[in-house]
Amino acid sequence: MSFLEIDNLEKSFGTTRILKGVTLGIEEGGFLVLVGPSGCGKSTLLNTIAGLEQITSGEIRIAGKRVNELHPSKRDIAMVFQSYALYPNMTVGENIGFGMEIRGVAKPERDKAIAEVAQLLQISHLLDRKPSQLSGGQRQRVAMGRALVRKPQVFLFDEPLSNLDAKLRIDMRTEIKRLHQRMKTTIVYVTHDQIEAMTLATKIAVLKDGILQQFGTPAEIYNNPVNMFVADFMGSPAMNLVPATIGQSGSEATVELARAGAAPVSLALNGASSALSAYRGKEVVFGIRPEALTDPDGADRNAKHLVTTDCHIEVVEPAGSDTFAVTNLGGKGVVARLRADARIKPGATAPLTFNLTKAVFFDPATQERIA
Amino acid sequence: MSAPSQDVATRNGVVVRALIYALLILFAVYYLLPLYVMVVNSLKPLDEIRQGNMLALPQQWTVAPWLSAWSTAQIGVSPTGLKPYFLNSVLMVVPAVAISTVLGALNGYVLTKWRFKGDNIVFGMMLLACFIPFQIVLIPSARILGLLGLAGTVPGLVLIHAIYGLGFTTLFFRNYYEAFPTELVKAAQIDGASFFQIFRRILLPSSGPIIVVTVIWQFTNIWNDFLFGSSFSSVDSIPITVALNNLVNSSTGVKEYNVHFAGAILAALPTLIVYIVSGRYFVRGLMAGAVKG
Numbered sequence: 001m002s003f004l005e006i007d008n009l010e011k012s013f014g015t016t017r018i019l020k021g022v023t024l025g026i027e028e029g030g031f032l033v034l035v036g037p038s039g040c041g042k043s044t045l046l047n048t049i050a051g052l053e054q055i056t057s058g059e060i061r062i063a064g065k066r067v068n069e070l071h072p073s074k075r076d077i078a079m080v081f082q083s084y085a086l087y088p089n090m091t092v093g094e095n096i097g098f099g100m101e102i103r104g105v106a107k108p109e110r111d112k113a114i115a116e117v118a119q120l121l122q123i124s125h126l127l128d129r130k131p132s133q134l135s136g137g138q139r140q141r142v143a144m145g146r147a148l149v150r151k152p153q154v155f156l157f158d159e160p161l162s163n164l165d166a167k168l169r170i171d172m173r174t175e176i177k178r179l180h181q182r183m184k185t186t187i188v189y190v191t192h193d194q195i196e197a198m199t200l201a202t203k204i205a206v207l208k209d210g211i212l213q214q215f216g217t218p219a220e221i222y223n224n225p226v227n228m229f230v231a232d233f234m235g236s237p238a239m240n241l242v243p244a245t246i247g248q249s250g251s252e253a254t255v256e257l258a259r260a261g262a263a264p265v266s267l268a269l270n271g272a273s274s275a276l277s278a279y280r281g282k283e284v285v286f287g288i289r290p291e292a293l294t295d296p297d298g299a300d301r302n303a304k305h306l307v308t309t310d311c312h313i314e315v316v317e318p319a320g321s322d323t324f325a326v327t328n329l330g331g332k333g334v335v336a337r338l339r340a341d342a343r344i345k346p347g348a349t350a351p352l353t354f355n356l357t358k359a360v361f362f363d364p365a366t367q368e369r370i371a
Numbered sequence: 372m373s374a375p376s377q378d379v380a381t382r383n384g385v386v387v388r389a390l391i392y393a394l395l396i397l398f399a400v401y402y403l404l405p406l407y408v409m410v411v412n413s414l415k416p417l418d419e420i421r422q423g424n425m426l427a428l429p430q431q432w433t434v435a436p437w438l439s440a441w442s443t444a445q446i447g448v449s450p451t452g453l454k455p456y457f458l459n460s461v462l463m464v465v466p467a468v469a470i471s472t473v474l475g476a477l478n479g480y481v482l483t484k485w486r487f488k489g490d491n492i493v494f495g496m497m498l499l500a501c502f503i504p505f506q507i508v509l510i511p512s513a514r515i516l517g518l519l520g521l522a523g524t525v526p527g528l529v530l531i532h533a534i535y536g537l538g539f540t541t542l543f544f545r546n547y548y549e550a551f552p553t554e555l556v557k558a559a560q561i562d563g564a565s566f567f568q569i570f571r572r573i574l575l576p577s578s579g580p581i582i583v584v585t586v587i588w589q590f591t592n593i594w595n596d597f598l599f600g601s602s603f604s605s606v607d608s609i610p611i612t613v614a615l616n617n618l619v620n621s622s623t624g625v626k627e628y629n630v631h632f633a634g635a636i637l638a639a640l641p642t643l644i645v646y647i648v649s650g651r652y653f654v655r656g657l658m659a660g661a662v663k664g
Contacts, residue, residue, distance in 0.1 A: 052561075072560050089576035102568065
């Protein structure tokens with residue numbers, strides 16, 4: 001049984017259904033990231049867990065206890081908001097202690113708790129300042145301090161890093177991860193940034209249009225996307241999704257990728273799954289991540305099934321740590337990720353190695369995963 | 372190249388600035404002239420005014436007209452001066468301003484942070500109150516004050532002004548709180564603060580500018596009101612505006628212009644003081660939220 005359980009949750013505003021039967025759960029001490037494009041309902045889902053929005057049907061349980069009807073302050077949760085939501089008229093110390101003050105905690109005890117949290121977040125020297133006198137990163141820390149001081153059962157983060165500049169965002173990301181490893185408190189975290197999701201989560205829930213697309217560990221989501229949306233959303237640069245046909249060469253199933261001005265690329269599948277065999281002669285979408293499409297020397301030596309073939313390179317994009325090359329397959333630009341020093345020129349033909357162990361296939365009509 | 376052109380720019384700047392100041396001074400004089408006439412003539416004996424030069428400084432300075440206007444002048448039938456009526460106005464204005472401001476703030480808080488179905492309709496109807504002319508509500512108001520047993524009393528005037536002001540105060544506070552981040556209210560909810568705790572601890576401390584605007588607006592309107600004052604007051608609840616009218620229109624004896632001037636200044640003094648003390652907040656408050664759309 002999970003620590004935080006969301007059971008068939010529905011949320012409507014008037015006749016608009018925002019969340020359509022979401023079911024998921026996270027174990028105690030887990031880090032659940034809700035990710036999806038804007039408008040997918042991830043923030044609404046977080047607000048319903050917080051109790052700031054009433055749910056239409058379904059159930060939310062924390063530690064086995066139904067909390068549907070509980071006021072936000074009674075759910076034993078704490079929330080960090082995107083805008084930080086620091087009370088502008090109070091000092092940092094008062095901001096952190098406000099919840100305790102409302103609950104009638106005595107002043108000495110309150111001050112002690114504030115000092116502890118301030119120490120943890122290294123904001124002790126800021127306690128007498130007003131939020132307007134703080135930088136973005138400092139405000140972020142204070143907002144986290146206000147949540148930490150409650151010692152809640154569940155932390156809720158609503159896109160906490162999206163107002164920070166790029167470098168600070170990465171620093172704070174690491175800090176949140178470190179904090180989680182130290183506190184071991186359950187966290188639910190909303191973001192639209194798939195890299196944040198991958199780096200922080202123990203479990204990721206991908207949402208689209210209020211429907212849970214896939215729920216699993218970061219590795220599952222990344223390597224085994226259940227549909228084209230998840231495959232495309234997670235990963236940067238995105239997974240190549242190429243229209244292809246399943247063909248046959250001898251007794252072997254192959255995948256055929258059309259090319260402009262040349263014979264199609266034919267890749268032997270080396271024992272295709274039975275699911276894929278059913279698509280013989282039909283159209284599929286062939287999905288391969290850029291790092292599974294490399295120069296032959298850069299290919300994963302432990303991979304079971306590598307196929308190398310010559311491709312026409314259209315564009316080369318050196319990125320420092322890697323070089324990205326774009327070739328055209330199935331009428332689409334396909335990105336390959338080569339070693340930084342790979343000798344490759346635009347306009348020339350170069351051998352590229354497909355790591356077919358990592359390849360995935362989707363049905364073009366349903367967009368669902370085939371194999 | 373750049374030096375001469377900069378020189379020209381500086382010279383142009385001086386000319387433009389001089390023009391602006393000249394114009395501003397002209398308008399200031401234009402606006403201050405009536406006040407000057409009132410002050411100067413309120414400090415003259417009546418004989419000097421009769422000589423006809425309204426703009427001249429007094430030859431013989433005297434505060435007798437002020438003392439007379441304040442405590443002995445004939446108002447209607449009794450020689451009480453404006454003093455008791457001034458007190459009536461204070462007793463009317465202070466509670467009326469306080470009640471309408473507090474209720475307006477609460478309305479604004481509910482209409483923006485505790486939205487309910489049909490809240491915009493409620494707000495629209497409250498806005499309508501701003502456009503209803505006083506005259507239309509005179510008779511129904513009189514009837515209701517009569518039913519409540521408040522006709523002709525200071526509390527009756529407080530009630531009518533508080534209600535009439537509610538539309539404006541609600542409008543002010545709603546628009547101000549509309550720009551107030553809702554996440555703060557959510558954060559306070561999670562911290563366990565109640566409806567009134569959130570209002571008192573989170574919203575009110577940030578409402579300084581709009582409170583000043585509302586208080587100035589309400590104070591000025593209620594203090595200067597004549598129609599409700601003359602319609603709903605009786606002998607011992609007459610506000611100062613009505614008393615001033617009675618002072619000036621008293622038909623017995625000679626017209627004591629100097630006393631009238633002094634009385635008029637006395638009647639206008641509180642609003643003047645409120646403006647001088649908090650006028651800059653007024654402008655700042657009216658501008659607040661303007662940039663946020």
